[in-house]
Amino acid sequence: MMRTDIDFLNEADKIIHQPKKKLKLISKIIIYSLIIFVIIFIFFGVEMITSGENLAKTLGNVGLWGQIQHLIGSNDKNLNGEKEDRINVLLLGIGGENHDGPYLTDTSILASFKPSTKQVSLVSIPRDLLVPIPGYGWQKINHADAYGEVKNPGRGGEKTAEIVSQVFGVPIHYYVRIDFAGFKQIVDDLGGITVDVENLLDDPNYPIKGKETATTTERYEHLYIKPGVKNMDGELALKFVRSREGRGIEGSDFARSKRQQKVLMAIKEKALSFGVLANPYKVGKLMDTLSQHLATNMQVWEIIKFFNLGRDITEQNITRRVLDDSPNGSLYAAMTEGGAFVLRPKAGDFSELKLIAQEVFSTGTTTAEIKPTVKPKMIEVQNGTKIVGLAGRTAQALENLGYHISQARNAPTQDYQTTVIYKLNNQESDSAVDKIAKLLGAEVASALPDWTTSTTTRFVNKESDILIILGQDHKDL
Numbered sequence: 001m002m003r004t005d006i007d008f009l010n011e012a013d014k015i016i017h018q019p020k021k022k023l024k025l026i027s028k029i030i031i032y033s034l035i036i037f038v039i040i041f042i043f044f045g046v047e048m049i050t051s052g053e054n055l056a057k058t059l060g061n062v063g064l065w066g067q068i069q070h071l072i073g074s075n076d077k078n079l080n081g082e083k084e085d086r087i088n089v090l091l092l093g094i095g096g097e098n099h100d101g102p103y104l105t106d107t108s109i110l111a112s113f114k115p116s117t118k119q120v121s122l123v124s125i126p127r128d129l130l131v132p133i134p135g136y137g138w139q140k141i142n143h144a145d146a147y148g149e150v151k152n153p154g155r156g157g158e159k160t161a162e163i164v165s166q167v168f169g170v171p172i173h174y175y176v177r178i179d180f181a182g183f184k185q186i187v188d189d190l191g192g193i194t195v196d197v198e199n200l201l202d203d204p205n206y207p208i209k210g211k212e213t214a215t216t217t218e219r220y221e222h223l224y225i226k227p228g229v230k231n232m233d234g235e236l237a238l239k240f241v242r243s244r245e246g247r248g249i250e251g252s253d254f255a256r257s258k259r260q261q262k263v264l265m266a267i268k269e270k271a272l273s274f275g276v277l278a279n280p281y282k283v284g285k286l287m288d289t290l291s292q293h294l295a296t297n298m299q300v301w302e303i304i305k306f307f308n309l310g311r312d313i314t315e316q317n318i319t320r321r322v323l324d325d326s327p328n329g330s331l332y333a334a335m336t337e338g339g340a341f342v343l344r345p346k347a348g349d350f351s352e353l354k355l356i357a358q359e360v361f362s363t364g365t366t367t368a369e370i371k372p373t374v375k376p377k378m379i380e381v382q383n384g385t386k387i388v389g390l391a392g393r394t395a396q397a398l399e400n401l402g403y404h405i406s407q408a409r410n411a412p413t414q415d416y417q418t419t420v421i422y423k424l425n426n427q428e429s430d431s432a433v434d435k436i437a438k439l440l441g442a443e444v445a446s447a448l449p450d451w452t453t454s455t456t457t458r459f460v461n462k463e464s465d466i467l468i469i470l471g472q473d474h475k476d477l
Contacts, residue, residue, distance in 0.1 A: 033410075034367065040442045077301065082115060092176070093177075104162065109122055110164060120313055122257070123356065124257060124321070126331070127142035133163060144159050144163045145157065145160045156371050168265060169350070169358060170357050178295075179293050186234070198262075201225040201259075203222070203244075203246040203308060206221050240263060241263050246276065278337075324343075334406050334464070375466040378406035378465045380407045380467050380468075382468065382470065383408075385471060387471050391410050417473065418472070420442060420444075421466065424464055
């Protein structure tokens with residue numbers, strides 16, 4: 001997409017100091033467009049992302065009149081995806097400066113808007129989802145933005161949008177990014193927000209910024225927010241939407257998403273209030289915050305058009321889906337060869353995730369009605385030889401053939417002469433086991449060795465259904 005630039009701060013300052021009669025209309029357009037921009041990105045995502053490039057650079061540098069010309073007649077232009085009646089916006093959120101891994105996305109949300117019905121779908125994508133990233137192999141999806149920033153500073157959002165589009169099989173028309181500092185400052189610029197807290201939020205392990213390497217007693221604070229109507233500043237609002245380890249029902253991803261929606265609606269109401277719109281000082285503060293913390297590939301006329309299309313959205317028209325590894329979820333937990341925790345699709349590929357993303361607005365179908373497939377057999381590969389990297393190479397080869405690997409590691413001993421396959425769940429027959437045995441030219445053991453069932457040592461991943469121990473007779477696939 002071609003970009004245009006405008007230095008909002010300098011141009012707006014010029015407007016304020018010129019004769020009111022001549023530029024009254026223009027000043028209203030600029031000020032209201034900025035307010036609308038605040039509402040747009042806040043309404044669709046609290047934890048969106050990064051200060052990789054600021055708003056002024058993102059929107060270009062052709063000057064005030066160039067932007068106004070784009071605004072005039074923007075109703076005759078179509079947003080990307082508008083003709084297809086579905087506009088997809090990727091919302092990303094990271095810690096930003098002074099945080100560990102400043103470009104690793106803490107939150108990714110695929111927001112979809114259906115103009116004809118004013119429906120909105122929010123699909124939360126977990127940061128641990130394992131995906132292929134060109135040039136880097138299989139990595140957690142939260143690394144995509146960081147890799148994009150390394151190659152093209154300020155373009156991490158575009159890289160992440162590309163990966164999400166491939167994984168979920170839908171076009172990503174726009175992205176919006178803001179860091180945590182920007183979110184906090186916006187709430188403070190608005191003079192705080194009012195939130196109705198439904199349930200007690202009791203989180204004894206809320207991480208303290210800057211204490212990541214401290215002792216356990218110093219690393220966390222006890223976040224305790226009682227039910228009732230609360231006035232929140234930026235700091236408290238951020239804690240309210242980020243808390244992950246609340247006790248009871250507030251500890252779930254669903255509860256966290258619900259808290260985020262409450263804060264979004266509270267910000268939306270405050271931003272649209274007369275006290276904000278009629279206050280030049282607050283408008284100026286918001287402009288300054290946006291220019292430092294927000295990045296997007298949307299142009300001003302697109303922001304205005306998008307707002308006009310979605311201004312009547314109600315809470316009832318917003319559906320939410322959190323992709324997770326719960327019993328009814330579409331993902332399962334696994335470990336990489338290096339010991340990293342990741343999430344993989346239960347279907348064995350991204351077909352189910354694509355179905356979820358593509359069918360969110362289908363008549364008579366909701367994401368809650370899309371049933372997850374049966375969990376596939378999980379295969380653990382252990383190296384029973386002294387050949388370095390044998391388990392890893394074999395596991396990768398099996399994964400390339402469509403099998404699901406729970407772990408690749410060394411066996412307790414490295415003296416196996418022949419390759420052996422064990423059924424860990426006592427299944428009488430299993431076609432997967434037979435196929436793998438034929439593929440590897442291995443034998444299927446009739447009984448499990450004692451060490452595989454030991455409760456005092458962990459030589460087998462508890463997620464594994466099939467165990468392969470490679471022997472000296474093994475040949476690379």
